[in-house]
Each structure stands twice: as C-alpha cells, then as structure tokens.
Amino acid sequence: MEFDLNFYKGKRVLVTGHTGFKGAWLCRLLHNLGADVTGYSLRPNTSPSLFELMDGERFCHSVIGDVRDYDHLMRTFMEVKPEIVLHLAAQPIVRDSYKEPRYTYETNVMGTVNVMECLRQCMSVRSFLNVTTDKVYLNREWAWGYREDEMLDGFDPYSNSKSCSELVTHSYKNSFFTDGKVAISTARAGNVIGGGDFANDRIIPDCVRAAVNGQEIIVRNPNSTRPYQHVLEPLFAYLMICCKQYEDGHYSGWYNVGPDDKDCFKTGALVDLFVKHWGEGLTWNTPVSTEGPHEANFLKLDCSKIKSVYGWSPRWNLDTAIAKVVEWSKCWWQQGDLNACMDRQIEEFLSI
Numbered sequence: 001m002e003f004d005l006n007f008y009k010g011k012r013v014l015v016t017g018h019t020g021f022k023g024a025w026l027c028r029l030l031h032n033l034g035a036d037v038t039g040y041s042l043r044p045n046t047s048p049s050l051f052e053l054m055d056g057e058r059f060c061h062s063v064i065g066d067v068r069d070y071d072h073l074m075r076t077f078m079e080v081k082p083e084i085v086l087h088l089a090a091q092p093i094v095r096d097s098y099k100e101p102r103y104t105y106e107t108n109v110m111g112t113v114n115v116m117e118c119l120r121q122c123m124s125v126r127s128f129l130n131v132t133t134d135k136v137y138l139n140r141e142w143a144w145g146y147r148e149d150e151m152l153d154g155f156d157p158y159s160n161s162k163s164c165s166e167l168v169t170h171s172y173k174n175s176f177f178t179d180g181k182v183a184i185s186t187a188r189a190g191n192v193i194g195g196g197d198f199a200n201d202r203i204i205p206d207c208v209r210a211a212v213n214g215q216e217i218i219v220r221n222p223n224s225t226r227p228y229q230h231v232l233e234p235l236f237a238y239l240m241i242c243c244k245q246y247e248d249g250h251y252s253g254w255y256n257v258g259p260d261d262k263d264c265f266k267t268g269a270l271v272d273l274f275v276k277h278w279g280e281g282l283t284w285n286t287p288v289s290t291e292g293p294h295e296a297n298f299l300k301l302d303c304s305k306i307k308s309v310y311g312w313s314p315r316w317n318l319d320t321a322i323a324k325v326v327e328w329s330k331c332w333w334q335q336g337d338l339n340a341c342m343d344r345q346i347e348e349f350l351s352i
Helices: 021-032 070-080 094-099 101-121 157-176 203-212 232-247 267-278 304-310 318-333 338-350
Strands: 012-016 036-041 061-064 084-087 127-131 183-189 225-227 254-257 264-266
Touching: 012 021, 012 070, 021 036, 021 232, 021 338, 036 070, 070 101, 084 101, 084 232, 094 101, 094 157, 101 127, 101 157, 127 157, 127 232, 157 183, 183 232, 203 267, 203 318, 225 267, 232 254, 232 304, 232 338, 254 304, 264 267, 267 318, 318 338
Parallel strands: 012 036, 012 084, 036 061, 084 127, 127 183, 183 254
Antiparallel strands: 225 264
16 A cells, blocks of 8 residues: 655644654655654764754744653644644663663653643644654564564563553543544554764664774674664655554454564674675674673564555665665765755655
8 A cells, every 4th residue: 555645735833852773764755745754752862863964944833841841841832733643752772771771661662652642632632643762672582573463571671661652641541542533553663773873872873883883793693683774674664554544444453564584683794784885895893792781682573564554665775775875874974965965765665
C-alpha cells in the first residue's frame, strides 16, 4: 500500500524531539511534503548537530522545551492546534541510561504521560504516533524476530523506560480514546543510521569520527546483531501510519519497523561496509578490554505485521544505506551543501 504524499500538504504537524537526529530528518521530510511543522524539544545535545547544520528553524517552527514540563508542553499544543503528532522526544542512548537512570525514566516515561495528557485536552489532534524502539521486548537472545505480541520488558533503563512508554500509550488509548476521535499507534523501530548522527556510543557516528580524524575505528561488540536501516525507512513508515490511521482509525496499532532479515548484520560486518564505501585505507579493531554495561547481543524484528497491513517494505538495502551515510558525511566534512544532499537523498528515496 502506498499513500498519497500530498496528504501532508498544509497539515499541522507537531514533532517532539525535533532537534535530534531522527527529528531533524523528519522535519526536513515533512517540510518537503508541504506540511506546517512545529517542533518541541530541548536544544540539540550534540556538537555539531544535524538540526543546526541544516539550519532547521528554516523548516519548522521550533519551540525549545522539555517534555517533562507539562504546562509549557500544553501551551504549545493549544497554540499550534496540531492535527498530527509524532512523539520522538527521548533520552535515546543505552549507555547513558546507566549513567542517568532517573533522567531517562523521567523523560521517556513521564514525558510520554505528559504528551498523552495533552492529547486528551487538545481537540484538534486526529492522529498520534509514539516512536519507541526494538529494545522494548524481553530479549531472549533467540534467532527469530520479535513480534508485536511478544512480552515487553527491557533490561537496561533505556530499554525498560521505552517499554513503559509503550504501556503508557496502550493504557491511555484504552482508557481515554475509545471513542476513536484520535487514532493512536506506536512504532518500534530497529537501529537507525544516516547522515548527521553525531551521538556518542553509536557505531556509525563512531565510524565517521574515526574516518574524518584519520584514526582506526574501535568496535566494542563486533559480533552483536542488530536490524540496521537508513533513517528514511522508518520515517516514511511513520508518515504512512499517521496518514492511513488519520483516514481510517482501524489502521491504528503497534508496529515493528525494521529491515529485511538479510540486513540484520553483525556490527563488524556493518563496519566492513562502511570501510568499503569510505575507502582511504580506513581500518577497524576491537578494544583490548570490552567490559562495560550490559547490552543485548542478538536482536531482530519480525516486520510481517506492517508488511501485511500496509504493504510496506524497505526500499534501500544496507549497502545502499551505508553509501548514503558516507555521501552525506563526506559532504559535511568537505563543507558542501548539506541541504542539497539531504533533499537529493529524500527525492531518490521517495522516487523508488
């Protein structure tokens, strides 16, 4: 199933977490589709940041705020009167959640509660999507993909808090939105890569930093398996879900969004692809000591539900996705036209 991209022309869309990596790409994509975009988020937490590099305030009305600040968030909802809300604001790093568990829970759980309360009070909203993660499942380290009806849990504070965010959304939907006036879904996305991610403790940003500094890439867990996908893959799926459930509430639900099995790579194999596309004699190695907080070793999603309901399927395989990351990263490093690069990649993706 495809959807008419013109659907978003003139629609009032509110994106929480718009200054983050995925949020910035989403705002750029929505702007290109003609939406009236408002973002609500903290200031970018990396330097450099994609949102600032692309001059993000040109592409959305940017409101700097904290999802833990209910009063400010509510005022923003009432002023903007959004028709569609995509909730991406989160503390998104597993290793950081061990350092700041309370902040992680406050942002990822109570932040979601605050957003859901705003939905209850703001009568303009017709479609809502909470973006969570593949890590919401009780990880049994088994060889097949997790389905949407598997048990939610999460080992570390990040994963567990996003599982709680799912449950908060489910509870509010069942308790307050049974009249169908607001269509509500969650999307559990696999690992996302793309140009402009400068976060710490993520493999592709680590690769880019090493490459531009002429250093060897250090890979903590080369044998861990993850469902890697280009950032435009889940963003397109999010927009599709929001559109279709806006038109027909029966499409609302809980959806995994990830790559096909052939693109669930071991981290070492992913880095091999990056090295191939970057060139310039780049190499990688593992540290002498790999001690650190627990992270899942094997994780894969079963995306048959979203494929069955929506006819959705990934457009770029992992080799293409890595090529696009390298293209963007070299454009940035060589001080090229980043906005033109992003627009070109968006156009190429949407034209498939």
